[in-house]
Amino acid sequence: MSMLLRNSPHKDHKKSSPLKSQGIIKDSPTERCCFTDAHVDRIRHCFPADTIFKSFTPTALSDFISDTWAAFPVTLFTIGYSYPFPAFTQSFFSLTGMSYIQAMPMIWRVLYTLERIIEQEGIDLGMSELAELYDLTTFGSCRYLLKRKAGEDHPVLKVTKNDTNWKRRFFFVRRDTIPNGKDLPKEWATHAISISYLKLTPAAKERLLAFKKLDPETRSFQVAIQDSQEVSSASATMSSAGKSAKSAKSASKFGIDDLANVKSSRKKTSVASPSASAPKAPVRGKGKKRKTSEDLQGFPLLRQQFLDYVNEKLAEVETYLGHVEDQEGQIADLQQMGVLKDLKIADLEKELRATKDEAAQMLINMDGEKQEITQDAKVSAAIAMYKIQLQMAAEAQDPAFDKSSWDVEGWKARLAELEDDDEAEDIPMLEGGDAGKDQGGEASGDGAAKV
Secondary structure, three states, rough: OHHHHOHHHHHHHOOOOOEEEEEOOOOOOHOOOOOOOOHHHHHHHHOOOOOEOOOOOOOOOOOOOOOOEEEOOOOHHHOOOOOOHHHHHHHHHHHHOOHHEOOOOHHHHHHHHHHHHHHHHHOOOOOHHHHHEEEEEEEHHHHEEEEOOOOOOOOEOOOOOOOOHHHEEEEEEEHHHHHOOHHHHOOOOOOOOOOOOOOOHHHHHHHHHHHHOOOOOOOOOOOOOOOOOOOOOOHOOOOHHHHHHHHOOOOOOOOOHHHHHHHHHHHHHHOOOOOOOOOOOOOOEEEEEEOOOOOOOOOOHHHHHHHHHHHHHHHHHHHHHHHHHHHHHHHHHHHHHHHHHHHHHHHHHHHHHHHHHHHHHHHHHHHHHHHHHHHHHHHHHHHHOOOOOOOOHHEEEHOOHHHHHOOHHHHHHHHHHHHHHHHHHHOOOOOOOHHHHOHHHHHHHHHHOOO
């Protein structure tokens, strides 16, 4: 029967594009689809009559993408949503660009409650008001959650209930058989999403103030059915679910005073109808009787309060585990960055050592070249001095030559600059007297007189 309600394979073969994983889900085996064909038949009425659902595939993951098929989570249909979604909800997903399957159950409960308040209380809330109430944050595998503002109370109460197996409860719908199906995102949003840039107008501030003035019960998530129950057609639409939810009294956290109230209420009931007798329970053992329904009338409320409290704590644990998963990922990234940093430092140190060795070799080469150039200059200067000496010797032999033109002192100073004292002594001083000793007394005398 269920297969007759689904699409026929021969009709979709040419139109279908294969499902392909984006590789976002880290632990794939634990998140494979568990929502079967029989389960889909229970929520079929939440979609238009001609909607085509893809047959159950146990290996499917919620991050599968396709041009033909769109993934939907089950949670929203168990609390009262039907497709297409109301304007406020659809505005949220249009603004953020995320896929429906990326929103954690808490987001759907917040949106559902705000939709009910818009409808029943007449407060026209919008995205700017939502941005003032919540921040949008992400957890492992790119799933998103609405987080209350720091230091503020929860705007919408009782939305942190823990959902067992919610990650595995999803299904696929053919895009061209639902309204706006072709415009739904084909890939998950993997970037940081912010709605904090939205600013409040004066009118929006008034609407937000009116919302905050609502009593806590009205601002609490309320639904007439449980997630584990089969969804009935009467609770599938937004309006019917909202109206029934408003009339249902939700339990709140209790204390010692609440126990006293329960006891007091039981006494008043017995006084108001003294003739009413509670049916007795069958005897379980000798001399022992079970408590009557009158004695137990306060326990369902306590049980519901206890379950709500436990579910809230479990949701907090799940949120904490999401933070831990994110932090572990950040630590792994930092460790990887640390390894890359160490490798980079090692490469830089190697380059630095090579540069230092090259600089040292360059200094050695420069010093050698300097010494070589200096030595060449000294040799050239000595040759020049000897040439001058020879020239002076030749001039000294000429009796007509005026020896006073010799700049002996200047040559001495030049020689002192080119050579140190020990080396200067090895080069004969070119004086008129020295040059004239081999040439004759007259030259020697003139040279000596010049010096």
